[in-house]
Each structure stands twice: as C-alpha cells, then as structure tokens.
Amino acid sequence: MHDQSIAELAEGLRARRFSSRELTQHFLERIERIDPTLNSYITVSTDVALAAADAADGRIAAGDAGPLTGIPLAHKDIFLTRGIRTSCASRMLDNFIAPFDATVVERLAGTGVVTLGKTNMDEFAMGSSNETSYYGPARNPWDTTRVPGGSSGGSAAAVAGGLCVAATGTDTGxxxxxxxxxxxxxxxxxxxxxxxxxxxxxxxxxxxQAGVLTRSAEDAALLLQAMAGFDQRDSTSAREMVPDYSAGLGDDLTGLRIGLPAEYFGEGLDAGVEASVRAALAELEKLGATIHDISLPNAPLSVPVYYVVAPAECSSNLARFDGVRYGHRCEAPKDLEDLYKRSRAEGFGDEVKRRIMVGTYALSAGYYDAYYLKAQQLRQLIAGDFRRAFEQVDVIMGPTTPATAFELGAKTDDPVAMYLNDIYTIATNLAGLPGLSVPVAPVNGLPVGLQMIGDTFAEGRLLNVAHRLQQATDWHRAAPADPA
Amino acid sequence: MALDTKDVAKIAHLARLEVAESELAHYATDLSNILTLVEQMDAVDTTGVTPMAHPLHMSQRLRPDAVTEADQRDAFQTNAPATENGLYLVPKVIE
Structure with a gap:
C-alpha cells in the first residue's frame, strides 16, 4: 500500500478495500521495522494516529470524506503539533509540547489526514545533511551509509522509504x-x-517557507491545496488566490519556454548529474517545450549572501530561547546571565551556535553596512536577475544539487563545503520564488533531482510541468529496497 | 576577515552563549572560514542599489485593536522550567 498514490489510496478507502486504520497500521508496522535503520522519525505518534484513522473511517462511512481523509502523513518536527512533542531536532526543545497546532498542521488535520509522527531534520533546520540533529542523522534509504540531505532529511527519507505517504517540510535555502x-x-x-x-x-x-515532499507532483498538488492560502496569524501571509492545482496538472506543455541558466551548468556540476538533467529536459522538449539559454549573473553570489541574511535572522529569532519560558534550562544558574549563557550553550548544537555567532557579528555595531546591508543589496540584484529572466521564459530549470548524496560524515568538519550543497537552491529563497525538485535518471544507483523554478505564485505551473514529465517517464516510481 | 579567540569570546557574549576557553580557537577558525566565503560579496559594486529586506512587496497589515486571544497562561506555563503563582522564576536579579 505504501507505493500507491494519494488518489489510489483515497479510492481504496472509499471503496472499503481497506480502512484508514489498516492503512495507518501498515505504515506504523513499517516504521517499527525499518525506522531503526533510517531514523527518519524523531517521534512516532501511534495513539494520535490511530485515533485520527478511526475518525477518518467514520467520516468515510458517513460520506464526508475529502481527497486526503484517512491518508497517513508525517510532519517535519519544526511544525508545532498540539499534544505531540515538537523538538526541532534540538536538545533545546527536547521536552517541548506545543500548546497549539501550526496553521499548516491544523489545515491538513481539518481534511482528515492521519499524523504518523514528526520527522527528523537538521537542528532548527540548519544543515544540508540531517547530521546536525540532536537525535542523530536520518539515513538515505537508497544507501544507508549516505545522508538523506537536509534540513528536511527525515521527511525525504520517510517518503522515499515508504514510511509515510507524504511529509511536510520547510525550505529556507x-x-x-x-x-x-x-x-x-x-x-x-x-x-x-x-x-x-x-x-x-x-x-x-x-x-x-513550508512545502511538501511526496512521491509525485499529483500528490503534491493535493497537499498544497490544503496547506496554501492566506492566514491572518502570519504577518507576511500572501492574500493571493489559491488556484485549483489538481485541475491544472494536465495542461499541455506546447510552447512552454524553459530557461537554462549558464550559471547552473558550470564548474562543480557532476557530469552524471548533468547528463540526467539534460535527459529529462529532452523529455520535456518531446512534450512541446522549448529550451533557451539564459543568465542569472548574480546567482553565484547567493551562497555568500545567504550566509549573512540567514544567520542574521537566525540570531534574532533564536534569541527567544532563554531558558525561562520554555525549552532547556541549565542546572543551578548563579545569575540571570549565567542562566541565559549556559542554557543556550547546552541546548544548541555546534552548527546552530556557529550561525547565531555569524549573525550576531554581521549585525553588530560597525559591521552592519559591510555585511547585512551589502547582502540585502545583492539580494536585490539576484531577485532582479530572475525578474528579467521571466520576461523571456516561463520556467527556469537546472540541477537541484551539484552531486548525488554524499557519505555520512564526509562534510561535517567543513561547514563551508556543506553550505555549497545548496548552491543551486538558495537564490530561489532569496528572491522568494517557488521551486520544485523531481527525480530524474539515477547516477550509480543514487537519485538525481531536476529543479524547476517558477515566477511568483506559479506553483501551479511547476506542478503541471512536473506532472506531465511524470506521466511521460517513470523515474519517480523507482523505490529503494527495504533495508535488511 | 580572520577572527581571533578574543573576537569570538566577545561575539559569544553578545549572543549570550557560553563558549569554553578550549572551544574558542575552533570557533574562530570556523567563523573566519564562513566570513571568507561571505566576503565574495565584495566582488560586486552595489553602490546605489536599494536593499531588499523581504521578498514580498507588501506593507504590514493592521488589525483592529481588540483582544483576539484567550488567556492560556496555564497551558503555556506547563512548558516552563520553573514557575510559581503564574510567574516565571529566574535567579535573583536585584540585590
């Protein structure tokens, strides 16, 4: 059952071929058997899941089911879940039980999904390999000696390993x-x-920004439909209308203009990864798309810009962890400053501390103009490159990563080498644009991603292009063998 | 920009992070490497470019000045390390 699409599972539930409880138990059994190897979950919420499954079965019996009712999924452990621990993969929040649900969690719960648990991640989402997790790294189901990527590594590993139908994630870079x-x-x-x-x-x-990891664009469309939309409680929530993503999946690609940025195909890109990406582009050409060379001249600066902007914002955001209101508190603090310093030092891991300190430094008196202001100006130039590109093309494409999954421990001693994993993805966040990765032909048995970047609020277009590609090819259907 | 252990100690204090003497050198190396990466920014002249603080061109929404949240103090304080009579306890601040 773990290889079926959401639509197939929903049909099975409606036709009573299996119940949501049976489906949920199927995944819980797989988690119990396989997750000791993958470590993709931090918390498995068995009781909550079974109760939700029974409620979903009730809704299905009453004829009150939607397309997601009774579907078991997992939430990245960065989303607050009332009654289920939310750790953010940090010792700081090892004991934290949120008093309310995140909007994304609440909206999905409203559709009747079943929450199997909370997935592993890099601590406070800071990392590209899941190795900064306080709970140990999740492992890549295709080769358990390799990283699953990060920070939503547990979500990706759980979906790929068949330990949930889909999982939420967040994407900062x-x-x-x-x-x-x-x-x-x-x-x-x-x-x-x-x-x-x-x-x-x-x-x-x-x-x-929140998003989803799924086995297909079709599944992603269903989940995003439930998650997206204005929320009064988020001060930067967009009031933009949410289109019907599923309805647009089948749109014809004839005349679609795909831009290939020269900067995403240069030095540092693995030859095998490039060949897989180009093979997928050839498939899209067969579907009627045309390929155009473009340039994003400032994109190579996105990594340095990001490592000012993100740490600066992180140092402010993580100032809230003070050992007073919630989270870890050190033993026997001798005064308030000692309480702050030791609680934070004990609660945060190395990478989080590095970023807090980089951000603190970049924002400190005398350095603001050289770092933070400069980064914001470059951010403007990077966003401008995309604006100009989208006057010529509809979707920008390239590799998602420069290489396939690396071995656990390969980059943990070199933060800068780790940061360069995100060289093709960061610019999208700086510009605020939507981005999607789909699996294409593997290299040496390891998955490769084709990245699609759209103009503002063009998620529907990205899902459409990804879906048409997935109808024409079966790369996304490949699944790893269960670990022994 | 190379940071030394004295710089790191100062930054750690500003960030309210206890960093042991023995860890200062390791952080100094890491932070210096990150700042070297960051300084690639200097290659581009940004004179006159408007800084971009945020991806959306929007202004902050306002809402009526009315109570919208119920009192959940007890629920929130179940996560607190130490409370008494609805107050958060910290070490003595004023002698």
Missing part, C-alpha cells in the same frame, strides 16, 4: 528540494507567503 533530490522524491517549496508560517519554528523569517 533548499531544505525541501535538496533532500527531495538526494532521496528521489518530489518536493515543492512554494512562493514566500503562500503557506502560513504560523506555528512553524522560525529560522530565517524572510526566507522560510
């Missing part, structure tokens, strides 16, 4: 698309403001 690429699943980061940030633990507030 590539945290949905990069793990989706490395684990061979479909991942979409919508336009900034498309999904509410309410109840999503903040990392870099001008970049963070």
């Amino acid at each position: 590539g945290s949905i698309r990069q793990p989706a690429a490395l684990c061979g699943v479909t991942g979409i980061k919508p336009t900034y403001g498309r999904c509410s940030r309410w109840g999503m633990i903040a990392f870099a507030s001008s970049l963070d």
